Amino acid sequence: MELLDLTTSSEYGHHKIKTPYVNTSATNRSGHLRSSTVLIGACTAGPPGQHFDKRHFFCKLIQERLPVGHLVHHYGPQYEKKCPSCTEPDETTLHFIQCPGRTGWHQALLAELNHFHGENNTKQEFRFILTRALKSILQGSPTPNPEDFPSDYSLVEKQYQAGWKHLFQGRFVSEWRRSQEAHLETIPRRQKHHKGDTWITGIIRIIWKHIHINWTLRNDARHGNDNETREARLVDQAQREITAIYENKNKVLPRHRKYFYNNTTTHFEQEPTSRQLRQWINTWNPLIIHSVKEARKTNTQGNSSALDHFRRLTN
Numbered sequence: 001m002e003l004l005d006l007t008t009s010s011e012y013g014h015h016k017i018k019t020p021y022v023n024t025s026a027t028n029r030s031g032h033l034r035s036s037t038v039l040i041g042a043c044t045a046g047p048p049g050q051h052f053d054k055r056h057f058f059c060k061l062i063q064e065r066l067p068v069g070h071l072v073h074h075y076g077p078q079y080e081k082k083c084p085s086c087t088e089p090d091e092t093t094l095h096f097i098q099c100p101g102r103t104g105w106h107q108a109l110l111a112e113l114n115h116f117h118g119e120n121n122t123k124q125e126f127r128f129i130l131t132r133a134l135k136s137i138l139q140g141s142p143t144p145n146p147e148d149f150p151s152d153y154s155l156v157e158k159q160y161q162a163g164w165k166h167l168f169q170g171r172f173v174s175e176w177r178r179s180q181e182a183h184l185e186t187i188p189r190r191q192k193h194h195k196g197d198t199w200i201t202g203i204i205r206i207i208w209k210h211i212h213i214n215w216t217l218r219n220d221a222r223h224g225n226d227n228e229t230r231e232a233r234l235v236d237q238a239q240r241e242i243t244a245i246y247e248n249k250n251k252v253l254p255r256h257r258k259y260f261y262n263n264t265t266t267h268f269e270q271e272p273t274s275r276q277l278r279q280w281i282n283t284w285n286p287l288i289i290h291s292v293k294e295a296r297k298t299n300t301q302g303n304s305s306a307l308d309h310f311r312r313l314t315n
Contacts, residue, residue, distance in 0.1 A: 057215060058208060062169050066215070068096050078244045079237075084222040097168060098140050102217050106138045109210040116206060120199055123183040125152055126176070130203070133164050155179060168211060170204040234274035242267060242277060245285055252291035253298070259284045 060066050069091030073081030083091040085101030110131060117127045129144055129152065136143045143164040146157040155175040162173055181196030224230035242264060249260045261267040271277055 054212060057212060061208070061211065064093055064169065066093055066096065068093055078240045080240070085218060094165065096218060097211070097214070098138060099218070101221075102214055103138075105210050105214045105217070108213075109207065110134065112206050112210070113203065116202055120194055120202060121184060121187055122199070123180055125149070126180065129156065130167075133159075133167060134207075137165050137168070152179070168207060170208070172200055172204075176200055231274055235272075235277065238274055238277035238281065239264070239268060241281055245281070245288060248288055248292050251295060252288055253295050256287065256291040259288070 057066075065071070069079070069081035069083065070093075072079040081091060082089045083095060083099055083101070085099050088095050088099070091099075113130070113134075114127075116122070129149060133144050135141070143160070144156055146153050146160055149156045155173065158173040158175055159167075162171060177196035177200050179196075180199050184194055184196070184199075187194075222233065224233045246260065246264050246267075249257060261270065267280075268277075271280060
């Protein structure tokens with residue numbers, strides 16, 4: 001199965017960057033689509049720092065490594081895996097897109113795509129297929145089936161095999177470009193810039209623009225959008241981390257137990273701000289980790305010494 005490669009270079013300030021492109025590789029041995037590291041340019045206008053953040057975001061999006069709750073909780077149990085915008089207990093990448101607590105961007109995405117189709121002479125059948133496919137993913141309903149589109153059976157079948165949800169990562173099968181290009185050739189006096197490549201790149205730009213908007217809304221819900229809510233979120237996160245650290249209180253060397261309070265309740269009362277909590281974590285957690293390792297080593301050596309003593313007595 002052939003996937004599109006739409007990589008082109010353009011200038012952004014003093015940086016030479018690349019516009020969005022679709023991966024040329026198809027599937028690996030396990031049947032999953034492969035991704036490659038990419039530089040995103042056309043979707044990342046703005047100040048240099050913001051530009052870098054967006055490039056970083058789009059790379060993670062394409063590689064399906066966005067730090068959603070499910071992923072960060074896997075690497076650190078102290079991090080919440082539930083969705084910050086609804087009651088879903090496990091925030092996966094797919095849920096991030098489908099979250100019922102943030103549906104406003106769904107309508108905005110479809111509206112902008114509809115306007116784009118009108119401005120760029122999108123094939124009528126493609127308008128319907130794309131709209132239905134994106135709606136089905138956003139709403140969690142059945143995706144388009146090849147049998148439902150006999151005139152575009154080959155395209156729908158290939159995208160069905162590649163996975164409709166991968167449209168959000170910019171993975172369109174090459175049949176889209178070829179068929180749209182053929183359609184544009186039938187239009188008299190068409191704009192010179194109206195080509196299959198620019199058409200599909202434009203669609204990807206719009207999709208990624210609205211996914212980034214959704215990510216911003218998600219982060220506001222997760223981390224807060226003003227000083228008060230941000231402080232509350234920072235305190236919650238620091239308290240979860242400290243609660244996990246306190247599980248090692250009885251595992252450290254005896255002389256290091258003085259760095260703990262009697263319990264976490266007392267700790268949180270004595271150090272209520274996020275700055276105080278974070279300072280305690282940064283100051284004492286490295287020592288606590290080292291102390292736990294030393295205590296294990298001491299216990300192992302002590303057990304070995306006792307076993308050697310017992311063997312000498314029995315010989």
